[in-house]
Amino acid sequence: MLQQTQVKTVIPYFKKFTKKYKTLESLSKINESQILKLWEGLGYYRRARNLLASTKLLVKKYNSKLPNTFTEIKKLPGVGDYTANALLGFIYNEPTLAIDGNVKRVFSRYLNKGELKINFEKLILDNKKNLFNTNRNSDFIEALMEFGALICKPKDPKCSQCCLNKSCRYLKSPNKIKTNKRKKIKIMNYNIFCYVNKKKQIALTKENEISFLKNFNLPLMKKMKNNSVNDDWRFLKNYKNSISNLNLNINLYYKFSSKIPKSYTWYSLNNNKEFMPSFTKKIFYQVSTLF
Ligand code: SF4
Numbered sequence: 001m002l003q004q005t006q007v008k009t010v011i012p013y014f015k016k017f018t019k020k021y022k023t024l025e026s027l028s029k030i031n032e033s034q035i036l037k038l039w040e041g042l043g044y045y046r047r048a049r050n051l052l053a054s055t056k057l058l059v060k061k062y063n064s065k066l067p068n069t070f071t072e073i074k075k076l077p078g079v080g081d082y083t084a085n086a087l088l089g090f091i092y093n094e095p096t097l098a099i100d101g102n103v104k105r106v107f108s109r110y111l112n113k114g115e116l117k118i119n120f121e122k123l124i125l126d127n128k129k130n131l132f133n134t135n136r137n138s139d140f141i142e143a144l145m146e147f148g149a150l151i152c153k154p155k156d157p158k159c160s161q162c163c164l165n166k167s168c169r170y171l172k173s174p175n176k177i178k179t180n181k182r183k184k185i186k187i188m189n190y191n192i193f194c195y196v197n198k199k200k201q202i203a204l205t206k207e208n209e210i211s212f213l214k215n216f217n218l219p220l221m222k223k224m225k226n227n228s229v230n231d232d233w234r235f236l237k238n239y240k241n242s243i244s245n246l247n248l249n250i251n252l253y254y255k256f257s258s259k260i261p262k263s264y265t266w267y268s269l270n271n272n273k274e275f276m277p278s279f280t281k282k283i284f285y286q287v288s289t290l291f
Contacts, residue, residue, distance in 0.1 A: 195219070237289075269291075
């Protein structure tokens with residue numbers, strides 16, 4: 001849940017989630033739409049799908065126990081190097097580091113060397129004895145992440161309070177490296193076409209080929225080109241929607257129709273029971289103003 005998401009946003013979701021599903025077995029019995037409903041509003045829904053798929057695999061193949069090797073853990077859906085290392089360290093106290101953005105910045109500042117110039121794997125391997133010189137590897141992983149988040153922060157690091165300030169090259173150097181990477185925002189323009197009917201329903205399909213909204217039920221979406229739109233469609237509204245590093249500029253069109261193409265299904269605009277990503281909810285909200 002914490003991938004790309006702030007702790008304060010995650011806390012209520014985490015509480016709700018762990019209250020409802022207390023064991024791997026209970027979680028493994030639910031289906032995708034149930035987990036997505038619990039995840040609704042948190043975004044990056046691939047995480048929920050992968051979590052469910054991993055849970056099912058752990059119960060079925062691994063007797064509900066997390067494997068204890070890097071290779072085996074990485075076979076779980078959605079688990080890459082970072083998560084595999086974090087799990088090995090947190091759960092099995094293995095001498096390993098989960099290299100996230102915070103940890104990279106700490107090393108990079110300490111050495112006053114750009115992140116791209118550091119081979120983190122080699123750095124850890126070369127300094128294994130110094131890094132893992134206690135039996136508290138699990139605490140060390142967590143401590144390093146927290147250190148990056150609270151002391152060696154992205155902006156205004158708290159160098160005067162830092163336990164490394166005597167040897168930190170960044171602090172001493174007159175040529176400090178730059179560490180504040182700005183997220184590149186991409187602007188994209190889309191036309192969205194909504195079939196609606198008198199029963200306050202909207203037709204959605206999974207057949208859109210929009211990579212960042214894959215597998216979601218949506219109205220027809222097309223990249224704006226010269227924006228010549230067939231007269232059948234009536235313009236409803238222009239609005240903006242941000243998803244991750246994308247800023248979407250949307251022109252929303254609608255058409256009242258009782259007939260819809262084969263791959264579409266009608267959904268009530270008042271539907272609150274089924275999972276809907278915020279992106280779709282915003283479309284529902286705009287289309288509801290027609291009634
Ligand atoms: S002295 Fe400052 S820059 Fe260096 S590691 Fe500590 S907080 Fe980061």
